[in-house]
Amino acid sequence: MHESADPIGRLRSDLDGYAARWPDEAETVAHFGELLAALDTRPFTRERLAGHFTGSAWLVDRGGTRVLLTHHRKLGRWLQLGGHADGDPDLSRVALKEAEEESGLDDLTLEPGLFDLDRHWIPARGDTPAHWHYDVRYVVRAGGNEAFVVSDESLALAWREVHELLHEPASDDSVRRMSRKWLERHSPGG
Numbered sequence: 001m002h003e004s005a006d007p008i009g010r011l012r013s014d015l016d017g018y019a020a021r022w023p024d025e026a027e028t029v030a031h032f033g034e035l036l037a038a039l040d041t042r043p044f045t046r047e048r049l050a051g052h053f054t055g056s057a058w059l060v061d062r063g064g065t066r067v068l069l070t071h072h073r074k075l076g077r078w079l080q081l082g083g084h085a086d087g088d089p090d091l092s093r094v095a096l097k098e099a100e101e102e103s104g105l106d107d108l109t110l111e112p113g114l115f116d117l118d119r120h121w122i123p124a125r126g127d128t129p130a131h132w133h134y135d136v137r138y139v140v141r142a143g144g145n146e147a148f149v150v151s152d153e154s155l156a157l158a159w160r161e162v163h164e165l166l167h168e169p170a171s172d173d174s175v176r177r178m179s180r181k182w183l184e185r186h187s188p189g190g
Contacts, residue, residue, distance in 0.1 A: 056082025104149025
């Protein structure tokens with residue numbers, strides 16, 4: 001994993017690079033940039049109820065053909081692993097930590113750069129009102145061990161073929177988008 005003395009500056013730079021790579025996602029990038037510009041509102045903490053940053057992992061197997069998804073306990077959908085930053089502005093570190101904690105896998109490797117951005121609405125639950133998650137997603141690659149352990153965060157975990165998720169109507173829109181991006185990145189000439 002790469003460390004940075006300035007994770008805020010790296011995130012700004014990564015957002016600029018992402019906007020150049022995915023110009024059709026300019027509106028999404030603008031939302032993330034606005035939140036990042038509001039550092040005085042503590043956007044890396046879940047206590048910022050208007051919305052806050054989260055970090056997620058597109059956790060692929062060593063060969064890059066499968067991704068580990070969680071059947072999310074609170075949301076009841078199959079999604080990538082991830083969670084709250086809890087004050088940590090290094091969202092790549094958050095993504096790697098969440099991947100390790102939620103999968104039980106060791107020997108994970110973080111690939112540099114942003115893979116995907118997703119701003120999504122989280123419904124009210126208990127005393128927590130509905131709010132936005134600004135999810136910054138990174139590629140994390142499994143090493144030799146793929147024997148996961150289901151954590152309390154999940155109803156289940158499963159390795160899924162990326163190419164199958166692309167065309168599965170029941171898949172979350174963002175999972176299909178990440179599948180498309182992954183397959184474009186790893187196709188001949190991609």
